Amino acid sequence: MPMNRRSFxxxxxxxxxxxxxxxxVMASDTIKxxxxxxxxxxxxxxxxxxxxxxxxxxxxxxxxxxxxxxxxEVVAYDTQSDMALYSQYGQQxxxxxxxxxxxGGILSASREAIRQTMRKTKTLYFYNVLYEGGVCDGNIFIxxxxxxxxxxxxxxxxxxxxxxxxxxxxxxxxxGQITARWIxxxxxxxxxxxxxxxxxxxDVSDFGSTIAKIQAVGPDLVIAPLVGGAHLSFFxxxxxxxxxxxxxxxxxTLGVGNEHKVLTPAEGDGIxxxxxxxxxxxTAANIAFKDKWSAAYGDSGMIHELAVSNYQxxxxxxxxxxxxxxxxxxxxxxxxxxxxxxxxPAGRVTVDPKTHHAVxxxxxxxxxxxxxxxxxxxxxxxxxxxxxxxxxxxNPGDNIQYEIEI
Amino acid sequence: xxxSFVILVEMLYAVxxxxxxxxxxxxxxxxxxxxxxxxxxxxxxGGYATITAVNLGVNIFVSMLVIAPITVGLIGLIVExxxxxxxxxxxxDTMLATWGLSxxxxxxxxxxxxxxxxxxxxxxxxxxxxxFQINGYNFFIIVVSALLLVGMLAVLxxxxxxxxxxxxxxxxxxxxxxxxxxxxxxxxxxxCGSALSxxxxxxxxxxxxxxxxxxxxxxxxxxITVIAGGPSLIxxxxxxxxxxxxxxxxxxxxISPVIGEVALLVAAVILLRLLPQGITGKFFKGKL
Numbered sequence: 001m002p003m004n005r006r007s008f009x010x011x012x013x014x015x016x017x018x019x020x021x022x023x024x025v026m027a028s029d030t031i032k033x034x035x036x037x038x039x040x041x042x043x044x045x046x047x048x049x050x051x052x053x054x055x056x057x058x059x060x061x062x063x064x065x066x067x068x069x070x071x072x073e074v075v076a077y078d079t080q081s082d083m084a085l086y087s088q089y090g091q092q093x094x095x096x097x098x099x100x101x102x103x104g105g106i107l108s109a110s111r112e113a114i115r116q117t118m119r120k121t122k123t124l125y126f127y128n129v130l131y132e133g134g135v136c137d138g139n140i141f142i143x144x145x146x147x148x149x150x151x152x153x154x155x156x157x158x159x160x161x162x163x164x165x166x167x168x169x170x171x172x173x174x175x176g177q178i179t180a181r182w183i184x185x186x187x188x189x190x191x192x193x194x195x196x197x198x199x200x201x202x203d204v205s206d207f208g209s210t211i212a213k214i215q216a217v218g219p220d221l222v223i224a225p226l227v228g229g230a231h232l233s234f235f236x237x238x239x240x241x242x243x244x245x246x247x248x249x250x251x252x253t254l255g256v257g258n259e260h261k262v263l264t265p266a267e268g269d270g271i272x273x274x275x276x277x278x279x280x281x282x283t284a285a286n287i288a289f290k291d292k293w294s295a296a297y298g299d300s301g302m303i304h305e306l307a308v309s310n311y312q313x314x315x316x317x318x319x320x321x322x323x324x325x326x327x328x329x330x331x332x333x334x335x336x337x338x339x340x341x342x343x344x345p346a347g348r349v350t351v352d353p354k355t356h357h358a359v360x361x362x363x364x365x366x367x368x369x370x371x372x373x374x375x376x377x378x379x380x381x382x383x384x385x386x387x388x389x390x391x392x393x394x395n396p397g398d399n400i401q402y403e404i405e406i
Numbered sequence: 407x408x409x410s411f412v413i414l415v416e417m418l419y420a421v422x423x424x425x426x427x428x429x430x431x432x433x434x435x436x437x438x439x440x441x442x443x444x445x446x447x448x449x450x451x452g453g454y455a456t457i458t459a460v461n462l463g464v465n466i467f468v469s470m471l472v473i474a475p476i477t478v479g480l481i482g483l484i485v486e487x488x489x490x491x492x493x494x495x496x497x498x499d500t501m502l503a504t505w506g507l508s509x510x511x512x513x514x515x516x517x518x519x520x521x522x523x524x525x526x527x528x529x530x531x532x533x534x535x536x537x538f539q540i541n542g543y544n545f546f547i548i549v550v551s552a553l554l555l556v557g558m559l560a561v562l563x564x565x566x567x568x569x570x571x572x573x574x575x576x577x578x579x580x581x582x583x584x585x586x587x588x589x590x591x592x593x594x595x596x597x598c599g600s601a602l603s604x605x606x607x608x609x610x611x612x613x614x615x616x617x618x619x620x621x622x623x624x625x626x627x628x629x630i631t632v633i634a635g636g637p638s639l640i641x642x643x644x645x646x647x648x649x650x651x652x653x654x655x656x657x658x659x660x661i662s663p664v665i666g667e668v669a670l671l672v673a674a675v676i677l678l679r680l681l682p683q684g685i686t687g688k689f690f691k692g693k694l
Contacts, residue, residue, distance in 0.1 A: 042619055045522045172664060198662055203623045205614045208419055208541060209658040209666070212412045215538050229523040230623060232615030236525060240613070241541040242532030257522075262615060264527050 030073040031066070031327055033058065034099035034123075036089050036114065038106055041081025045257045046106050049307035050128070051076065054103060056296050057314035067321045075099055083109050090114035094121035100327050103128060103313055106306070108174065112401070115140060119399065124329045128313030129306055130256065130275070132178040133383065134402040136355065136390035139329075141336060143316060143349055143358035144309050145276050147182040148385035150252055153362045153378045154274040155186040155223070158250040161272070163220025164192035169210065169234065171227040171253075172199035178404065179225040179252055182385065195219050205230040207237045214247070225252040232259055239267040248272065258304045260367045268367040276360050277308040277346035278372040289345035312344035316351065316358075348380065355390045357383035408536030413659055419544040421651030422551035423610065425643055427624050428631040429554055430603030432643050436632055437575045438595055440490055441501040445628055446621025447511035448600050452478045452607025453616045454519055457526050466529045466612075471550075474608030475601040482600020486593055494592065508621065515618035523615040543612065550609055554602070559640050562694055571595055630674045636684020641693040645685045649673065 035054050038047035058072050066072055075097045077089035086105070093099050094117055102118055103126045105111035111127050118125035119139045126141050133146035159166065166187045170176035176199060184194045196217050198210060214222060226234055235254065238244060250272040254260055260268050279290070279300070289311070290300040319342050321327055324335035341350040347361035362381045365372040389402040427449070434442045442448075455477040459469035485507060493500045530542035562568035571591055574581040578588035606624075614620065631650060635642025653673045658666030681688050 040521075042521060042617070200663055201667065204663060204667070205620075205623055206420075206423070207663075208544060209413075209416045209655055210663055211541070212409070212416055212538065213659060215412075216409050229615040229617040229620065232523050232525070233613055236527065236615065237541060237613055240528040240530075240532055240543055242534070242539040246539060259523060259615075262523050262525055267527060 030071045031068070031321075032073050032075055032097060032099040034093040034097065034102040034104070035074060035076040036079060036086065036093065036102060036104035037076070038081040038110075039078040043081040043106055046304075046306050047078075047081075049302050049304055050104075050106070050310040052293075052297055053303075053307040053311040054314060056293060057311050057318075059296070060292070061314075061318050067318055068325065068327065072318075079110065083107075083113055086110045086113040087117065090117040094118065094123045099123065101126065101317055101332075103310065103317070105129065108132060111135075116399075122329055124317075124332055126313045126317055128309040130309065132175045133357075133385040134178075134389060134404055136386070136392065136395075136398045136400055136402055138333070138356070138392050138396050138398065141313070141316070141351065141356045143313050143351075143360070144306075145360065145362060145381075146357065146383050146385050147179045147252065149360070149362055149381040149383055150274045151179065151182045151186050152384070153364055153381065154250055154252065154272065155183060155192075156190045157274070157364050157376070158221055158223065158248065158272045159187070159190055159192050162248045164190075165195045165219040165221070166192055167195055167214050167217060167219035167222045168197045169207075169222060169224045169226060170197070170199050171225060171231060172201050173227075176225050176227065181404070183223050183225070183252075200226065200231065202228050203230050205233040207234045208241075210234075211238060211241050211243060215243070219247060221248055221250065223250045223252070224254070227253050232262065235263055235271070236267055239263075244270065255367065255372055256305045258302065260372065261301070261370050263367075263370070265369045268370065271367045272364070273367065273372065274362050274364050275305050275372075276362060277303075277305045278363055278365050278374055279303055280365075280371045280373055281346065281363065282374070283345075283347070285343060285347070286345045308345050312342065312346065312349050315342040315344055316340070316349060347377075350380070352383060352387070354393055355383055355386045356392060357386050359383070408538050411535055412538045412540055413655070415540060415544055415548075416659075417652055417655045418548050420655045421648050422548045424627065424631050424647035424651050425551040425555060426547065426606040426609060428628045428635075428643055428647060429551075429558065430599045430601075430606060431628045432632045432635065432639055433595060433599035433602060435629075436635070436637075436639050436642070437571070438494075438592065438599070439497060440493070440596075441497060441504065442599075443501055443504040443625065444485075444508035444511060444621075445504075445603055446623070446625035447508045447515075448478050448482065448603035448621075449607030449610070449624055450515060450616065450618065450621040451481060451511065452604030453611035453614075453620065454515060454524075455604065456608040456611045457524055457616065460526050466526065470608040470611070471605070475605040478604025478607070479597045479601030482603075483593065483597045485600070486596040490596060491589070491592065512618045512621070519618065521618060523617050525615050526612050528612040547609060550605075554605075555640060555644060559694060562639065567594075627670075630671070634674055634677050634681075634684050636681070636686035636688075638686035638690055638693050641690040642684055642686040645690065646677075649677070649685070 037051050039051045079085040101124045105127050130144035168180050170180040187194050293300045320332045320335040324331040336351045337353040350359040362378045363374045364376040431445045434440050452474040455474040456469045459473045460466050528543040532539050574588045574591040631646050635646035650670050654666040654670040657669035
């Protein structure tokens with residue numbers, strides 16, 4: 001058979017096609033992990049490191065031979081900080097891509113936008129962010145700290161370092177409102193008194209009159225669950241007024257998106273916080289994690305609480321798949337509900353079978369020289385706020401976000 | 407006693423910051439009738455110009471008072487040449503075009519500076535009045551906005567350039583007939599308006615956490631102040647900023663910051679219902 005150019009091309013094309021065929025079959029034989037995060041837009045400071053943490057975890061899982069002998073394939077969508085895109089991509093992930101699990105969502109609004117889609121399509125869902133607590137749904141697993149875990153530890157510590165009279169400044173939406181109620185509860189339980197509570201819309205950036213008002217009341221301690229760039233002005237103006245050395249500050253949010261790296265040491269030093277993770281955590285697990293991160297991305301300075309939560313969520317899911325020996329949703333949930341634990345960069349994380357929330361270490365920290373110095377580690381705190389309203393063992397069909405009565 | 411003094415300072419500060427936020431818009435919208443929806447973004451760029459200059463080692467006051475206004479003024483000049491000059495007299499079209507500009511500048515700032523919060527510390531320490539600590543930087547803002555008002559008044563009232571500008575705004579055809587090019591006058595006025603916005607953004611930068619979308623927080627207040635002020639540039643600015651600043655601070659101290667913001671908006675609605683032409687449509691008529 002004479003070989004001209006045309007026939008050569010068609011035969012080689014056919015050969016290449018056949019050569020690729022087995023790989024195409026292989027590709028459908030992977031485990032599909034859906035990720036849905038804001039990696040652009042106004043929340044990208046949260047979302048980008050979360051996405052990097054997710055990819056780092058997948059890379060490690062695959063380097064160790066994958067799960068159940070299969071490779072994990074990432075299907076990621078960027079929701080561009082637009083809540084409307086969450087419902088759209090949520091549908092796409094579950095109905096078109098038919099992923100085996102979804103990790104993602106940042107703001108509570110984004111979680112609520114996709115939670116019911118995940119539930120209806122029977123797609124296992126992990127929400128790996130600290131939030132206001134109370135979600136009770138058998139299909140979702142949440143590993144971020146809730147206000148009770150954080151505030152329960154922070155309030156007595158901060159009051160011990162200052163005094164019993166507390167003034168609260170909170171962001172004016174469900175997170176701030178609920179957290180402020182928890183703070184009031186724990187202040188009262190620790191024998192203190194809440195002398196004032198002020199709420200601020202997210203775009204308020206002028207706190208001059210508030211600072212004067214606080215001084216008129218004269219509290220021993222100010223606790224500030226403030227959120228976002230505009231509210232960061234408070235810490236700046238507080239320092240500018242020379243208040244920093246007169247009344248100590250504590251916060252439940254400052255630093256979650258690495259905000260403390262924006263404040264100068266003079267503005268930030270001494271502010272008390274409590275989280276699951278700090279870059280300054282001096283444990284072998286954290287040092288190893290930072291090394292892995294640096295190897296993959298160069299700079300480990302952008303790791304923050306939410307990134308580590310997302311990484312730990314990935315580890316938890318992978319461990320559950322291994323133990324279940326299956327990717328079936330029911331089997332994985334059953335494995336998670338055995339109260340499975342993983343060791344993450346921020347310490348041990350255990351699934352609480354009753355609430356699908358997490359039992360984890362909370363570290364009391366003080367901001368020091370643009371880092372978070374760990375003062376005390378409170379091991380294995382229970383999510384008592386959600387536990388008080390939610391019991392999936394008794395009500396497996398529960399599907400609600402409880403508002404916590406205090 | 408100490409507290410009442412502190413409250414007085416906070417009120418003066420609130421009034422001053424409203425004047426500062428609105429001055430650039432008063433020139434661009436009040437004088438030139440260009441609805442500049444990118445006003446907030448001009449302020450945001452003033453803030454970034456300051457922070458960049460400070461990080462490069464320039465003295466903070468030079469950065470705020472010189473570099474930022476000039477940088478933003480020049481950006482305004484380019485914008486005027488490329489976009490705005492085609493739209494004079496087309497009120498609604500300027501709104502659409504400047505809204506597009508605002509999105510463009512937010513995108514640009516995000517690309518250059520990233521979407522994270524940045525900021526610098528205030529250069530003036532706080533000090534004590536009796537038992538109260540007070541932010542020393544508040545006085546700086548009060549002084550800057552007072553000088554700004556006096557300066558604007560002096561330029562518009564007593565200089566030839568101010569006279570020509572005012573004339574060209576009222577009757578461009580007549581100004582042209584007298585041998586002045588309205589085209590150039592508009593250009594220069596837009597430059598000044600943008601520079602004032604840049605100055606405001608720069609001076610407020612040390613007090614806030616700056617993100618590319620920061621401008622959005624100012625735009626509503628600026629428009630409310632300018633529209634409620636009415637036709638007179640400086641008297642309008644001063645009277646409406648004075649009214650709204652005092653109202654919002656009284657309610658902030660008496661009740662809460664949220665109610666303070668609400669009170670400002672309610673006052674604006676009532677005011678515009680009673681005085682649709684703004685304060686200076688009825689009082690201080692004919693003043694600058």
